[in-house]
Amino acid sequence: MVEQPTMVKICDILEESPGVKTFFFQNNLPFVPGQFIMVWIPTLDEKPFTISYIQKDIAAISVLKRGEFTHALHKKRTGDLMGIRGPYGRGFDLQTGLNPCIVGGGIGMASLATVIDSLPDVTIVQGARSASEIIYQKRFPMMKLCTDDGSIGFKGTTVDLLKELLKTQTFDKVYTCGPERMMYKVVELCKNHEIDCAVSLDRYMKCGFGVCGQCDCSGQRVCIEGPVFTSAELSRMEDFGKITILKTGERAILYKH
Numbered sequence: 001m002v003e004q005p006t007m008v009k010i011c012d013i014l015e016e017s018p019g020v021k022t023f024f025f026q027n028n029l030p031f032v033p034g035q036f037i038m039v040w041i042p043t044l045d046e047k048p049f050t051i052s053y054i055q056k057d058i059a060a061i062s063v064l065k066r067g068e069f070t071h072a073l074h075k076k077r078t079g080d081l082m083g084i085r086g087p088y089g090r091g092f093d094l095q096t097g098l099n100p101c102i103v104g105g106g107i108g109m110a111s112l113a114t115v116i117d118s119l120p121d122v123t124i125v126q127g128a129r130s131a132s133e134i135i136y137q138k139r140f141p142m143m144k145l146c147t148d149d150g151s152i153g154f155k156g157t158t159v160d161l162l163k164e165l166l167k168t169q170t171f172d173k174v175y176t177c178g179p180e181r182m183m184y185k186v187v188e189l190c191k192n193h194e195i196d197c198a199v200s201l202d203r204y205m206k207c208g209f210g211v212c213g214q215c216d217c218s219g220q221r222v223c224i225e226g227p228v229f230t231s232a233e234l235s236r237m238e239d240f241g242k243i244t245i246l247k248t249g250e251r252a253i254l255y256k257h
Helices: 068-074 106-118 158-165 180-192
Strands: 006-017 020-026 036-041 045-050 053-055 058-064 081-088 100-105 123-128 144-147 173-177 196-200 228-230 243-245 251-253
Touching: 020 068, 020 081, 036 068, 045 058, 045 068, 045 106, 053 106, 058 068, 058 106, 100 106, 100 158, 100 180, 106 123, 106 173, 106 196, 123 158, 144 158, 158 180, 173 180, 180 196
Parallel strands: 100 123, 100 173, 123 144, 173 196
Antiparallel strands: 006 020, 006 081, 020 058, 036 045, 036 081, 053 058, 196 228, 243 251
């Protein structure tokens, strides 16, 4: 039996950047950082979003405006309703006593925000195309930033900046989320430095509970077996960083090596 959405009221909205808003709502979710919920707009559609903030009975999702559904979410105001179900999937295995590094690209930072909240003394790397796309600057002022155009922080990619940091620092664990091409390179870099890595994999999801197979990656259903995978698991997933499944169900080359 499919779980029915619970209607929740939006209690606050925060603009993180010109294209990203965070929507807060009251709900006491049994949430592990890295898990996701399905968000429903009646008569329109349902889409997966990670929880980007949770404290006591307040949770939130951070939404990048890019399609019909997210445009509709961005039009919502405080007091409006939306449906949620979940949380679903496997979250991050958070280990204390380590020297961790967070590597986030674009809206992928949303999956990592609650990891940062849960771990003390983390090194945070966030990358984007330009300064206008950086999010959570007030929330995490200690972040090391990088942009493709050099408009803020280090000029280059998150992988470039991580390489620079590894010249003078050592990390026991890297947590990453962002474009799959970026994460593939982060995982390869971590392998070369013998660093354990955990990845939150973003694949197109329809159902959220393992039935449709739309989010498959080498036989692994991202909504059930993931979205968080270890570097050891990813080494057995040949499609990671190379092949994705489109909304049409077609397999497409993600990145040529």
